[in-house]
Amino acid sequence: MHRKVYVELQEKQLSIYRGNLLSRRTVPFDQMKRAVLISKMILIKLKTDKEVQIHTEWISERDSQALQRELKNRLGENAIFS
Numbered sequence: 001m002h003r004k005v006y007v008e009l010q011e012k013q014l015s016i017y018r019g020n021l022l023s024r025r026t027v028p029f030d031q032m033k034r035a036v037l038i039s040k041m042i043l044i045k046l047k048t049d050k051e052v053q054i055h056t057e058w059i060s061e062r063d064s065q066a067l068q069r070e071l072k073n074r075l076g077e078n079a080i081f082s
Helices: 061-078
Strands: 007-008 011-016 025-026 033-039 041-046 051-055
Touching: 011 051, 033 061, 041 061, 051 061
Parallel strands: none
Antiparallel strands: 007 011, 011 025, 033 041, 041 051
């Protein structure tokens, strides 16, 4: 069975897999306003007031920590993960 990469960190954006029927969603870091960890989900609020959800139970703990570190580096105090 072929496994898809759910979240991919790229140089200027996140790429998020949305299923076989939808194309990947790309979210440029410069369009992110805030990121918050809520239960098992990272909620990213965009400057357009839209929201992007990333389910942390769909990725490894190591990848979740790396993603949170990257968002914290990019967003500073606008990334809340405690």
